[in-house]
Amino acid sequence: MIGQMISDEIVEQNADGALRFVVGQCRDCGTQSFPAALICTGCQSDDLSRITVAADGVVYSLTEVHVGPPQWHRPTRLAYVDLDVGLRVFGHWRGDVCIGSAVRASIGEVGTTPEGEPLLTYVFELREMADA
Known part of the structure; x- marks a missing residue:
């Protein structure tokens, strides 16, 4: 679909067209956030990675x-x-x-x-x- 994405940093599209969310995951406690946060909402750690989920x-x-x-x-x-x-x-x-x-x-x-x-x-x- 052609148009302007509100934010292209929060989703990814697989080769088959399936959409995945870009999620933040804390490396210390495993808490996930969407959209990805800079600080863990579970333990306040700043050690987060970005993963995609269905x-x-x-x-x-x-x-x-x-x-x-x-x-x-x-x-x-x-x-x-x-x-x-x-x-x-x-x-x-x-x-x-x-x-x-x-x-x-x-x-x-x-x-x-x-x-x-x-x-x-x-x-x-x-x-x-x-x-x-």
């Missing part, structure tokens, strides 16, 4: 926001997703997602830049839809 999970909570900046598509659909690796992340969603849905992140359009270019980021959707 972008699959289950919806914990979701909402729709009907107001906001003009560049964002409305309603803006946001969710907390518990990744299969045990990390809870926040992001956009699309499709027939509900609490408890098995989801996978892919790249999706969430708005438009002032120049009319698509604004892209990771978006959660039902796993079977992401696999199609």
Whole structure:
């Protein structure tokens, strides 16, 4: 998909197109953070590495926001997703997602830049839809 990524440092795409999150992992206690933090949220160590993890999970909570900046598509659909690796992340969603849905992140359009270019980021959707 052609457009402007909100942040290209938080996700990677495999050769097969599967999305992976770039996560910080503490070398001292193993705590993971997304986006990757500079200081461990578990033990306050600054000895962290960056790893990638699968972008699959289950919806914990979701909402729709009907107001906001003009560049964002409305309603803006946001969710907390518990990744299969045990990390809870926040992001956009699309499709027939509900609490408890098995989801996978892919790249999706969430708005438009002032120049009319698509604004892209990771978006959660039902796993079977992401696999199609």
